[in-house]
Amino acid sequence: MAKKRSTFLLTMLSFGMAFLYIPMILLIIYSFNKNKIVPIWGGFSTKWYKVLFESEEIWQATALSLKIALVNATFAMLLGTLAGLALVRFGRFKGRTVFTGMITAPLVMPEVITGLSLLLLFITMQDLIGWPAQRGFTTITIAHITFSMAYVAVIIQSRLAGMGQDLEEAAQDLGAKPFRVLLDITFPLLAPGMLAGWLLAFTLSLDDLVIASFTTGPGSNTLPILIYSRVRLGLKPDINALATIIIVAVTIGVVIFGWLMLRQQKQRERDMHMAGQD
Amino acid sequence: MDTGSKPDFEDRPWLDPDQQPFIRIQGITKSFGPFVAVDNVDLDIYKGELFALLGGSGCGKTTLLRMMAGFETPTSGKISIDGMDMTDVPPYERPVNMMFQSYALFPHMTVEKNVAYGLKRDGLPKAEIADRVSDMLSMVELSAFSKRKPHQLSGGQRQRVALARSLVKNPKLLLLDEPLAALDKRLREQTQYELMSLQEKLGVTFVVVTHDQEEAMTLSTRIAVMDQGYFVQIGTPTEIYEYPETCFVADFIGSANMFEGRVRETDGKVCLIDVPGFEQPFQVEHPANIPVGAKVWVAIRPEKLLLSPTPITETGLNILKGIVDDIGYYGNSSTYRIRLQDDRIIQVTHPNQRRPRDARHVADWEDMVYLGWEPASGVLLTK
Amino acid sequence: MWRRLGEQLQSGWKVIVVLIPFIWLLLFFLAPFFMVLKISLAESVIASPPFKPLLQWVSDSAVSINIVFDNFLFIWEDSLYLDTYLNSIKISLISTILCLIIGYPIAYAIVRATPTAKNVFLLMVILPFWTSFLLRVYAWMGLLADQGTINNLLIWLGIIDEPIRMLYTEFAVYVGIVYTYLPFMILPLYANMEKLDINLLEAAADLGAKPMMTFLTVTLPLTVPGIIAGSLLVFIPATGEYVIPDLLGGGNVLMIGRVLYSEFNANTDWPVASAVAIVLLFLLVLPMMLYQHIQSRESES
Numbered sequence: 001m002a003k004k005r006s007t008f009l010l011t012m013l014s015f016g017m018a019f020l021y022i023p024m025i026l027l028i029i030y031s032f033n034k035n036k037i038v039p040i041w042g043g044f045s046t047k048w049y050k051v052l053f054e055s056e057e058i059w060q061a062t063a064l065s066l067k068i069a070l071v072n073a074t075f076a077m078l079l080g081t082l083a084g085l086a087l088v089r090f091g092r093f094k095g096r097t098v099f100t101g102m103i104t105a106p107l108v109m110p111e112v113i114t115g116l117s118l119l120l121l122f123i124t125m126q127d128l129i130g131w132p133a134q135r136g137f138t139t140i141t142i143a144h145i146t147f148s149m150a151y152v153a154v155i156i157q158s159r160l161a162g163m164g165q166d167l168e169e170a171a172q173d174l175g176a177k178p179f180r181v182l183l184d185i186t187f188p189l190l191a192p193g194m195l196a197g198w199l200l201a202f203t204l205s206l207d208d209l210v211i212a213s214f215t216t217g218p219g220s221n222t223l224p225i226l227i228y229s230r231v232r233l234g235l236k237p238d239i240n241a242l243a244t245i246i247i248v249a250v251t252i253g254v255v256i257f258g259w260l261m262l263r264q265q266k267q268r269e270r271d272m273h274m275a276g277q278d
Numbered sequence: 279m280d281t282g283s284k285p286d287f288e289d290r291p292w293l294d295p296d297q298q299p300f301i302r303i304q305g306i307t308k309s310f311g312p313f314v315a316v317d318n319v320d321l322d323i324y325k326g327e328l329f330a331l332l333g334g335s336g337c338g339k340t341t342l343l344r345m346m347a348g349f350e351t352p353t354s355g356k357i358s359i360d361g362m363d364m365t366d367v368p369p370y371e372r373p374v375n376m377m378f379q380s381y382a383l384f385p386h387m388t389v390e391k392n393v394a395y396g397l398k399r400d401g402l403p404k405a406e407i408a409d410r411v412s413d414m415l416s417m418v419e420l421s422a423f424s425k426r427k428p429h430q431l432s433g434g435q436r437q438r439v440a441l442a443r444s445l446v447k448n449p450k451l452l453l454l455d456e457p458l459a460a461l462d463k464r465l466r467e468q469t470q471y472e473l474m475s476l477q478e479k480l481g482v483t484f485v486v487v488t489h490d491q492e493e494a495m496t497l498s499t500r501i502a503v504m505d506q507g508y509f510v511q512i513g514t515p516t517e518i519y520e521y522p523e524t525c526f527v528a529d530f531i532g533s534a535n536m537f538e539g540r541v542r543e544t545d546g547k548v549c550l551i552d553v554p555g556f557e558q559p560f561q562v563e564h565p566a567n568i569p570v571g572a573k574v575w576v577a578i579r580p581e582k583l584l585l586s587p588t589p590i591t592e593t594g595l596n597i598l599k600g601i602v603d604d605i606g607y608y609g610n611s612s613t614y615r616i617r618l619q620d621d622r623i624i625q626v627t628h629p630n631q632r633r634p635r636d637a638r639h640v641a642d643w644e645d646m647v648y649l650g651w652e653p654a655s656g657v658l659l660t661k
Numbered sequence: 662m663w664r665r666l667g668e669q670l671q672s673g674w675k676v677i678v679v680l681i682p683f684i685w686l687l688l689f690f691l692a693p694f695f696m697v698l699k700i701s702l703a704e705s706v707i708a709s710p711p712f713k714p715l716l717q718w719v720s721d722s723a724v725s726i727n728i729v730f731d732n733f734l735f736i737w738e739d740s741l742y743l744d745t746y747l748n749s750i751k752i753s754l755i756s757t758i759l760c761l762i763i764g765y766p767i768a769y770a771i772v773r774a775t776p777t778a779k780n781v782f783l784l785m786v787i788l789p790f791w792t793s794f795l796l797r798v799y800a801w802m803g804l805l806a807d808q809g810t811i812n813n814l815l816i817w818l819g820i821i822d823e824p825i826r827m828l829y830t831e832f833a834v835y836v837g838i839v840y841t842y843l844p845f846m847i848l849p850l851y852a853n854m855e856k857l858d859i860n861l862l863e864a865a866a867d868l869g870a871k872p873m874m875t876f877l878t879v880t881l882p883l884t885v886p887g888i889i890a891g892s893l894l895v896f897i898p899a900t901g902e903y904v905i906p907d908l909l910g911g912g913n914v915l916m917i918g919r920v921l922y923s924e925f926n927a928n929t930d931w932p933v934a935s936a937v938a939i940v941l942l943f944l945l946v947l948p949m950m951l952y953q954h955i956q957s958r959e960s961e962s
Contacts, residue, residue: 009773012766013782019763020789020843023800026810030803039809083682090675095683102686104953108893110901110945112918113938116925117693120935124696146689149682154956169349170382172369174396174443179674184395188386207793210903214925224795231799232908235806243796250792258784262777271430 024247031240038235048241057226058242065223068137069205072144076201077194079145080152085186087153088160089168106150115214118143122215135217143215144205151204152197159193290514291324292500298361300325300483301346301451306355308341315341317507318355328477328484330494333504339487342504343453346485347376360450370399375449379456381440383428389415389439390424396447414446417476434465441473445480454486458493470496491531495519503527524661528577535583535624537576541568548653551576555620560596561653568660575659580627582655585614586648587641595650600624602645612639616647694942701935702728711929732936742920742937746944749917752831753900756838757892760846763839764891768850773860783851790844798837798908805833805909829911837905846891853887886955893952897945917941
């Protein structure tokens with residue numbers, strides 16, 4: 001009985017993984033297709049990578065996207081951490097329900113609504129106080145920070161909940177004032193969560209199309225906006241090349257992360273063994 | 279030289295009328311919304327005591343402990359420590375330290391840094407901190423592990439770090455939350471004695487929260503039994519065990535065979551109790567006068583019953599007859615479950631004083647046995 | 662003086678911690694919605710910005726308020742909008758169910774794996790999430806096109822003679838949504854199952870009962886919170902999806918995200934676009950509140 005069930009589960013798992021990965025693998029394969037018509041194989045070639053690297057547009061868009069992502073990730077991490085801290089450790093405070101709503105909503109809100117609303121805000125602000133005069137880097141970054149911080153807050157909240165109050169109470173018991181506890185105990189232990197939040201915010205920003213489209217201005221093309229304008233007209237092999245580079249970069253990152261985790265696990269096991277021997 | 283007949287209050291400061299309580303809890307109540315966790319309790323604890331708060335889960339003992347530490351503010355009432363009102367003082371300003379059930383060691387700091395943390399917060403000079411930390415570590419025998427991190431230590435070692443950390447500041451009061459709960463039996467016994475000797479050596483007042491009555495009995499100078507937010511009885515371990523004041527306490531600490539009955543007669547020294555199902559009334563020693571006809575319970579501890587396979591000839595005892603229903607063998611003693619004439623089962627504990635040739639018990643399954651108990655051995659309870 | 666400031670900072674720092682993100686969100690998340698509401702009630706004009714201001718000074722001491730409900734009436738009366746809303750919900754609902762059917766066994770399989778395998782599988786589920794969403798949708802363009810990989814394969818295998826129309830149909834949108842949102846279904850399900858320690862539960866309940874019964878009576882009911890969380894995480898954003906119906910559905914698939922975008926950009930009819938957004942918000946507000954309720958219950962326990 002159990003065997004039948006495991007076979008079923010294993011099959012589902014394999015199909016699931018295949019479903020997730022085959023399209024990406026095909027993307028990579030076709031980036032080396034000599035033929036301009038992407039899905040029809042015409043021989044191996046790396047010429048599309050050359051086309052990609054020679055595109056001034058692509059470099060500019062990449063630079064802009066990276067700048068936005070960096071600034072966004074840092075601010076989102078800070079704001080999201082403060083929000084997460086407030087929600088888990090501060091108990092009941094005035095406006096908590098509104099606050100919770102505002103920090104949870106971006107997680108599920110359709111991007112067209114967020115994008116539209118922010119654009120209208122920027123236009124109204126421009127009317128009223130003259131800023132922002134030109135939409136682009138700043139407005140996109142503000143928009144990204146707003147939804148990224150929600151994701152960071154979720155991560156921080158779950159880390160804090162997992163940490164439990166004991167450590168912070170113990171520090172207080174030993175004479176540390178609440179602010180001190182934050183510096184000595186909470187933040188150091190929250191650091192991995194904050195890093196994860198930073199990485200998540202970075203990725204979300206790099207990948208965002210809809211919100212950036214709404215909140216950008218003339219001349220400021222982020223990479224997704226550029227890619228989108230090209231692919232809506234059809235399949236483009238140099239985009240496959242770009243996709244391959246991104247996939248490979250992410251995979252390397254994930255593999256390194258996985259390897260680091262494994263090393264940490266091994267170290268833990270060694271430590272526990274050491275403890276058990278005394 | 280006549281030293282007089284001054285009573286010795288050294289180990290029993292609560293009896294000394296001249297002694298001021300070190301910790302005064304007055305009228306403390308704590309409610310969480312409609313739920314009352316601690317219900318208007320008063321307690322005096324004296325310097326140098328090892329005081330236990332004993333009770334089941336949800337009885338309020340942990341809430342009371344946390345109020346003493348400063349992590350909860352009382353809804354009403356006052357807490358004073360060494361004469362100073364501490365009710366509204368935050369935990370980081372109290373001369374109180376706590377040892378957490380989970381130990382709460384800072385995982386990102388070494389053992390040394392963990393123990394030094396509280397001293398650093400006080401702004402002491404580095405040299406002094408180093409001295410005190412190393413003294414404390416050698417007292418708990420962890421000097422060799424000072425550079426390790428908590429996850430590199432065993433459970434028992436972690437506990438000692440937690441202990442060292444909580445004592446290094448010489449607090450006036452040390453609170454311990456279920457200190458022995460996470461330890462296995464052997465370690466528990468060892469740690470019990472370590473705690474007691476450490477406390478005596480340092481002279482710190484301990485308040486321990488526990489649900490384990492054996493722990494409470496062995497460790498403490500006095501116990502407060504708690505139930506549903508209030509103190510059911512406060513006394514020394516002997517008082518609690520041998521002189522419980524309610525059925526709850528009699529049943530909670532150790533085991534007790536309970537017989538419900540009515541007072542037939544009393545002469546101020548011995549009461550005769552009618553227990554349904556038994557022709558002979560029970561004779562129980564009791565100093566107070568209880569009205570005739572009042573409902574009472576007689577509690578008899580299993581070790582106070584004399585077990586004999588032959589009729590008991592000793593006079594002045596209450597006699598019961600029964601059949602051995604089951605025997606629990608514990609090596610040093612055996613617990614016999616006896617079915618009495620009214621079909622109820624009672625427990626009798628009997629030390630295995632002899633090494634029988636054929637490994638037989640005093641009585642065997644299905645045997646008819648006689649049980650006897652002295653009127654002084656039974657406890658008469660009215661609630 | 663600095664000491665007092667320091668002391669005040671010590672006790673007041675909590676307020677600052679809350680205020681910073683609070684003000685940011687108030688300004689950049691909540692306020693914009695009021696903008697949308699405001700403009701949805703404005704009259705369209707051909708101007709820049711393309712709507713009449715709501716408040717106007719008529720003379721030195723009088724202000725006229727110009728609010729119209731025309732935009733909402735317009736949406737209500739034009740069956741196109743109603744159809745699009747319903748279609749969006751339909752597509753989103755079906756996609757959610759498909760994600761559930763595919764994702765549940767996957768999450769279940771991962772929970773029952775050995776600890777090392779578990780981590781590997783989780784990383785494998787998350788990896789696609791970290792790569793570009795846009796490019797993954799683009800990948801399906803290559804697969805589903807008439808000249809795409811699937812058609813090529815089927816023709817090469819001799820199963821069909823003519824390419825099957827897949828790209829720019831509703832089918833492609835379903836594939837796209839399920840593909841991109843699958844990790845959002847798997848992760849909450851996995852988190853829920855992991856917390857329950859499924860193995861222990863099933864072992865305990867498995868005293869003579871057939872595994873199917875154990876699953877239906879024990880496991881399934883207990884994983885309902887995970888199912889709900891995952892489903893909301895897919896359904897709510899998918900309803901307003903723009904990229905997938907645009908790239909994979911072409912002009913043929915009516916989804917409200919696309920309609921909103923084209924009202925705004927192509928028609929520059931901001932008031933109508935805003936009204937469309939407001940109506941969409943109303944439709945989604947109940948599921949959103951449900952999601953928030955679940956999240957807060959999770960963090961409180």
